[in-house]
Amino acid sequence: MASRLAALSRGAPRVAYFYERPDTSTFRYRCFNMIESLGLAEPGIGAAWFSAEDLEWADRIIDRADTIVICRARYTPAFGRLIATAKSRGRRVLFDVDDLIFDTRFTHMVMDTLDQNTGEADLDFWFGVMARIGETMRLCDGVILTNDYLARRATDFCGLPCWVVPNFLNGAQLDVSASIVERKRASGWRRDGRIHLGYFSGTPSHNRDFAIIADTMAELLQRDRRLVLRIVGFLEPKGRLAAMTDRIERFPLQDFMNLQRLIGEVELNLVPLQDNTFTNCKSELKVFEAAITGTISIASPGFTLKQAIEEGETGYLAPAYRWEEVVLRAIERLDDYPRMAEAALAAAEERYGPARQAKAITAAIFGG
Structure with a gap:
């Protein structure tokens, strides 16, 4: 706490990011990376994260901050007091979210897409979580989101000003x-004679996405005996794939550094995605995290994915x-692979480097 308060206080203007509990996914993208980006490109700014x-x-924290950013947090009385106190002292309070998890009109779609059970406890959980996240959002002055499609959903939900980062x-x-x-x-760009197809699943909820390509x-x-399927994460192969264990490489969930290594070892990164309002709100991170290792992606043409890939030039x-x-x-x-991989790498560096987001x-x- 002392070091984070010091980081917040050492510059101007100052921003305090709040997240429920630091984790291995959204916290890194929407808090940690944001602070790093500001430090690289805007070294005079004071920035720190809190939970x-x-x-x-x-x-x-409020006394030291000019802006409070609350990331993807469920409403609690403590967060409500934080927002009310900050506003009463003239502080700007924003909400940051990277997914369509704030509008209960889409809860049934979210649960179906993520292949969730629909028992009473499951329904209470998902409707409760989304309603509480939406309530925190409504209390803020504006919303930061990951793409224009998601921003339109937020505007429709709460009517607050929106920014895309x-x-x-x-x-x-x-x-x-x-x-x-x-x-x-x-x-x-030497290969070993095999062709590796990689599917990298960060959560246990991508069964229906992978089902698009399983058969x-x-x-x-x-x-084709040259082909090897690499699966990283929670996905369990089913159907015909379940019997092909000698052709499938399995790895458990990885930290984000080792994940880059495993992605970099495959030729083709597979990003299948269902097509609905919820999935079109998703970000393109699976594409640029592969591109930066010199690995090409084949992806479903979702809203952000088709913007991240130049067909036939940086991916498919x-x-x-x-x-x-x-x-x-x-x-x-594959003979053209080095050229395409270099093009995908250059695009990822240009569009998704931390200093370029400040x-x-x-x-x-x-x-501003």
């Missing part, structure tokens, strides 16, 4: 990925009915 456990020191890479990811790419370049993957693995887009065709085309074009962050949090 729900720190709310007992809310007065001291995409998810992006941090310095540690860039460093480890740079070493991966240098090894690829030094080897002349296609089984068919391709059966027909595959509607649900064309996955086999697109994967085969990508395999046939202007959008400061415009949102300080009203």
Whole structure:
């Protein structure tokens, strides 16, 4: 706490980020990376993160901050007091969210997309969580989101001003990925004769996304002995794939540094995604986290994914009915892989490097 208060106090203007509890996903993208970006590009700004456990020191934090950003937090009386106190002292209070998890009109869609059970306890949980997140959002002065599609949903929900700051890479990811790419370049992009198709699942809730390509993957693995399917995370292969254990590499959930290494070892990163309002609110992080390691993605053409990929130049887009065709085309074009991988890498560095986000962050949090 002392070091974080000092970080908040050492510059001007000052922003305090609040997140319920630091975790391995949203906290990194929407708090940690934001603070790192500001430190790289705007070194005079004071910035620090805090958690729900720190709310007992809310007065001291508010006194030192010009803006409070609350990330994806469920309503509690303590967060309500934080917002009310900050506003009463003339502080700007914003809400940051990276997913359509604030509007209960979409709860049924969220649960269905994530393949959740629909018992009474499950319904109470999901409707309760989304309602509480939405209530925290409504109490704030504005909302920061990851893309324009999600911003439109937030405007429809709460009518507050919205700003878009995409998810992006941090310095540690860039460093480890740079070493991966240098090894690829030094080897002349040499491969081992196999063709690795990677699916990287951060949560246990992507069963229905992977189902889009499961039969296609089984068919391709059966027909082409060069192909290896790498699965990282919680996904359990089902159907025909369940019996193909000798063709599937399994890895448990990884920390974000080791994940870059595993992504960098595959030729083709698979990003299937269902097509609905909830999934179109998702960010493009699976594409740029692969691109920065020199790995090309094949992705469903969701709102952000099709913006992150230049078809046939930095990757491939595959509607649900064309996955086999697109994967085969990508395999046939592997001789062109180094050029495409370098193009995807350059695009990721240009659009998703941490220092390049500071202007959008400061415009949102300080009203610039």
